[in-house]
Amino acid sequence: MLPRIVSLVPSLTEAVAVSAPGALVGVTDWCSHPAGLDVARVGGTKNPKLDRVLALAPDLVIANEEENREPDLTALREAGVEVLVTEVRDVPQAFRELARVVEACGASSRSSWLARAEDAWSSLPAPRERRTAVVPVWRRPWMVLGRDTFAGDVLARLGVDHLYTDHGERYPRVPLDELRAAAPDLVVLPDEPYRFTADDGPEAFPGLPCALVSGRHLTWYGPSLAEAPWVLGEALRAAGR
Template sequence: MDTDQDTTAERGRPRRERRRIVSLVPSSTETLLALGADVVACSRFCEQPQLTHVGGTKNPDVAEIVALAPDLVVLDREENRIEDHDALVAAGLEVFVSDVTDLTSALKVVGELARAAGVPDPRVETVPSVDGDDPAPRRTAFVPIWRRPWMTISSATYGGAVLAHLGIHLVAIADDTAYPTVELDEVAAQRPDLVIVPSEPYEFGAAHLAELSEAIVGSRVIEVDGQDLFWWGVRTPDAINRLTAALAPPPTP
């Protein structure tokens, strides 16, 4: 008879206690729920209407979070503000802070969240390979994420790492921040192969797509799921597959 479960404590591996969690990170909320964690509240951007909402990622209701008395509050270095982190810590709450900028950390954080939440470690996932016997040629792209001013992503972001994995490299921008502002004529001068338009954080409409097509002549404009491009965690492997299909070169005539 297998007695491994009966001797867990004796082997120095005590059972985890499932913890009550407030998550202010959409990617983490999705991941935690998929792992079976006890998420008692989240931000209004987490798209979980069944949960209590405690403000936004940049303006959470700290007093309401404290009143919920969670065992853990989940934040992200990029998504959330340091002042909110400090206020939660000052209130005596335990805080977990993720820092995901590439595919390796996107998968690693899943296990970290499981351990922090007191739930079983998930099955180890891998990032799907996109290389075949005849890999697609290297392509360049511009990814607008805001308008007035136009903004984009850099290669130092998770979205940039996802595209690099797909063999798509971002056009060079003079502004070297993670989310630089840019002029469309500066982009057009580089003649990117693709203009990849995510569904979030900005809601681009038909008129905006036409504007991009007219300003960046000759580039193929493709709309993609912004969550697949920017949300990480349990969705990463399947998101890679979906983006691979969405961004595949058109069939050769």
């Protein structure tokens, strides 16, 4: 019998759903993949409705140290719920944590998508060139990737080194004038958490190539990792043409 699982992390929701169909009994309002997932919604990643989670009588709640707040996880533990907390700062760590999640959700065998994703990244050719970038994740105020981030490691493996990788904060607020003055080779604009679009983002960086990329492929650690090198690589190459 599969355990009853509540996932508080969108990318891990997708991982559990495709690895152990039927195990999920609750997910956040932001869990958009796989499409048509018909289970209870328990609020946001930062503000889950703990009463809803507990009412589902989960055997396990899956969380992430960055996505979710420790007070919520502590409250769940104190209510007697087992909580699995993941930490993902780079691609190898993502695969280790995903293997742990897949095992915890009761999958009968190693998921084929995980093997494909590992192969996609292990067989990735060395980049022909390296470029620098700033990577906004929010505006009003402007915030960018800083140190020790999964998305930063993903980009580095694709030949893009973001300029705030040594910043003291993981997601620093940086004035727009400073971002422009940093003179990156390109600006990488994901569509989440802030939804940058062709009409909302590139106009702030006149004269700089901008790559509009899928946030799911840049920041999610789950089945999307299998296609992320190709999807992101195409978007990054297009920005340099």
